[in-house]
Amino acid sequence: MDLATLIGILGAVALIVVTMLMSGDITMFVNVPSLVIVIGGTFCAVMAQYSLGQYLSFAKVAGKGFKSNLPDAAELIDEIVGLADEARKGGLLSLEGKEVSSDFLQKGIQLLVDGHDPDVVKALLSKEKSEAEKRHTTGASIFTAMGVMAPAMGMIGTLIGLVAMLANMSDPKSIGPAMAVALLTTLYGAIVANAFCDPMAAKLTQRAADDAMIKNLVIDALLAIQNGQNPRVIDSMLRNYLPEGKREVADAG
Numbered sequence: 001m002d003l004a005t006l007i008g009i010l011g012a013v014a015l016i017v018v019t020m021l022m023s024g025d026i027t028m029f030v031n032v033p034s035l036v037i038v039i040g041g042t043f044c045a046v047m048a049q050y051s052l053g054q055y056l057s058f059a060k061v062a063g064k065g066f067k068s069n070l071p072d073a074a075e076l077i078d079e080i081v082g083l084a085d086e087a088r089k090g091g092l093l094s095l096e097g098k099e100v101s102s103d104f105l106q107k108g109i110q111l112l113v114d115g116h117d118p119d120v121v122k123a124l125l126s127k128e129k130s131e132a133e134k135r136h137t138t139g140a141s142i143f144t145a146m147g148v149m150a151p152a153m154g155m156i157g158t159l160i161g162l163v164a165m166l167a168n169m170s171d172p173k174s175i176g177p178a179m180a181v182a183l184l185t186t187l188y189g190a191i192v193a194n195a196f197c198d199p200m201a202a203k204l205t206q207r208a209a210d211d212a213m214i215k216n217l218v219i220d221a222l223l224a225i226q227n228g229q230n231p232r233v234i235d236s237m238l239r240n241y242l243p244e245g246k247r248e249v250a251d252a253g
Contacts, residue, residue, distance in 0.1 A: 005066050005203050012195040034157055034184040038192060041153035046145045054138055061139030065203040070214055071101045074246060077238045080221045083109070084231040092226065104128070104215055108222040118223055125222070129215040136208030140201050147197035154189020158182045217241045 020029050047055045079101060086094050096113045100106050104125070111121045161182025168174040217238055224234045 002066055002068060005199070009196055009199060016191060016195065029184065029187070031180050031184040034181050034188055037157040037160070037185050038150055038153045038188040041156065042146055042149045042192065045149045045153070046142060049145055050138070050142065055142065058139065058142045061142065061204065062200060064139070064207055065200045068207060068210070070210055073214060073217065073242055076102065076105070076214065076217065077235065077242075080105070080218070080238065081231050081235045084221070084225045084229070084234045087225050088228065088231060102214070102218065105218050108218055112222060112226050118226055121226065122219060122223060125215070125219050129212060129219070132215070133208060133212055136204065136211060140204035140208060143197045143201035143204060147193040147201060150192040150197060151186075151189040154186040157185025161185065213241060
């Protein structure tokens, strides 16, 4: 579980709710027509931008913002260096049947064991990495689109409320409800976009970058193993994928 995502979103929502409570009766901030315009309008408008399959997968994609199944890069490097040492001593066939922490690494090892040329190994793994990047980018773009549409729908609701208010200026009782719709739709749109959609889009974009980095690391490692490079050289090369601070700690270890 990514606590940063959970705490960040819940914390933002909690602060907004506390501010509402401090302003008086929280029920005055609840307006069903405004919610329908913002939430329903946002979902429908974004759905029109994607295929149904892509759109329906956004809930699964959202889960990646709260939980990552990517291996730790430093631990993965240690694992790969161990595999490189075994391959150097016993040949590539000694890696057959090895259980590893990454499915992508497992597929790459199988390609090496099967005796494919380095160009074939690189092409196949790079293609899988590219397709994964497309899926991740699409998932992030859905939330980016929602972050754009929510305030837009809020503005539409505001205009509807203002039209209703101006059309009934002769009836003082109708001015209050119409003004509530006008203001609350803008508020709801801003909350949905800034407290949820935009942070999720940014987190999923980071997830995509992390996934691409891990896959690039694995590809470089497998090609180096296939080329018979010294495990120490492979270790030194792969450490460059780590942030400088972690790289120094790893080197010291």
